[in-house]
Amino acid sequence: MTRCTVRAAVNAMLLVLLATSCGGGGGGESTPPPGGGPAASFAPDQPSPGANDVAMARGSASADVVTVDVNVTDTGDVYGAAFDLFFDSAGVQYVNWSAGNLLEQGGNSPVYNVRLDSSDAGHLLVGASRTGSVPPVDVSGTKTLVRLTFRVKQTGSFPLSFANEALFDGQNPPREISGISWFAGSVTGQ
Amino acid sequence: MPVPRALTRSFALLSLLALATVARAGTISIAWDAVPNATGYRVYYGTASRAYTQVADVGPATETTIQNLADCTTWYVAVKAYNSAGESQSFSDEVSGWPRPAITSATPAAAKQGDQVAVEIRGANFQSGASVEIDNPRVRLDSVSTVACDRIQMLMTIEPTAANVRPAAIGKFSLTVVQPDNVFGTRSNAFEVLVNPARFDINRSDETTTGRLDGKDTVWMARLFGGQEDGPLYDPDADFNGDGWVDGDDLAHVASNLGGCWNGTGWSPAACPTSLR
Secondary structure, rough: HHHHHHHHHHHHHHHHHHHHEEOOOOOOOOOOOOOOOOOOOEEEOOOOOOOOOOEEEEEEOOOOEEEEEEEEEEEEEEEEEEEEEEOOOEEEEEHHOOOOOOHHHHHHHOOOEEEEEEOOOOOOEEEOOOOOOOEEEEEEEEEEEEEEEEOOOOOOOEEEEEEEEEOOOOOOOEEEEEOOEEOOOOEEEE | OOOOOOEEEEEOOOOHHOOOOOOOOEEEEEEEOOOOOEEEEEEEEOOOOOOOOOOEEEEEOOOOEEEEEEEOOOOEEEEEEEOOEEEOOOOOOOOEEOOOEEEEEEEEEEEOOOEEEEEEEEEEEOOOOOOOEEOOOOEEEEEEEEEEOEEEEEEEEOOOOOOOOOOOOOHHHHHEOOOOOOOOEEEEEEEEEOOOHHHHHHOOOOOOOOEEEOOOHHHHHHHHOEEEOOOOOOOOOHHOOOOOOHHHHHHHHHOOOOOOOOOOEEHHHHHHOHHHH
């Protein structure tokens, strides 16, 4: 095994290790939690995203847990994305994340860096990117950047809000893509 | 009986034995040419030229290390050969010198990338004019001064001291003191280069999040991922551990501090301004 091969193998393991947790996907209506607590759902701010939109959409939901897809629609030269996500931690708890299908195109092994602010349970930091000198992705239609799973803790509507959000192109160094609109939504407990 | 010729002090032999630290633990390694018909050799040594006070029979070996010599003292050594007919009448050529330099400590024993730091080496048998080497090519020794036979002071610069400069590799490295006569003593793991966490904030795409490690730093690091020294993708500013690669080890530094803001010594979410919280 050459040094490069060894290094590549080690890096592949590290990329996996950087992923703090993964969750499953799937669809369907949420089912009430057995204990009679709130059933989770998600209401997007932009149900019909267009070109150059990053918009949240409801993924699967089960009992008090809902997965939110962060989708990109008809956008060129996407290499990576970064954003903060704020929410009311009294009503919503971040559970985990899982990879989407956007950054993996062409066989690339993207890196996902998703972490809850250690001093604020209502603040999630997300970085997701292709790796190395590979071409960016031209998104045709809607692709999922990352999936985030939340647990609703009480009844009500709890908005998620983006901050410091950016899509990046594949330049070196990466440049923020201008003209992108970001839409979040609200996790609801019923 | 002919005398041994080409008696030399051996510079590279038995360097581990040179790590002894107490005052009378000095060593001198010597080697000589074999003498025809000799069955053994005796090594004579003392602190005055041609006035040897001690002798060691080393048998048929043609090299040896004399131990337990007084430190910081010039020792004179010569050899005689012997066989069943007796010992050679005269000595070999004489060699002289201090025992091999021995390093016991470096203080401070660690510094981080980008630092310029004064380091004191303690040990024994450091001669005036001795030089110091470290097996890290990105650590520069700006000055070295022997202030006593048990103390060397030096000024050390650890790259990178500017942007776009290949950093010193992190880890523990050997220090070697080399006498003016090229006899040297080495101590392994004597000095540690630490990663400089201030380097982790690599993203410059905006001013709002500069000073915080976040997803934008992740994207910038990911773009440089796989870059190897001398390759077109390599960016030394992203090679945090200085191993010549921008790889998972470097990205892990950003990941493990994600959400932190610089507080002067490290990355902490508590140091973030309210605009980022």
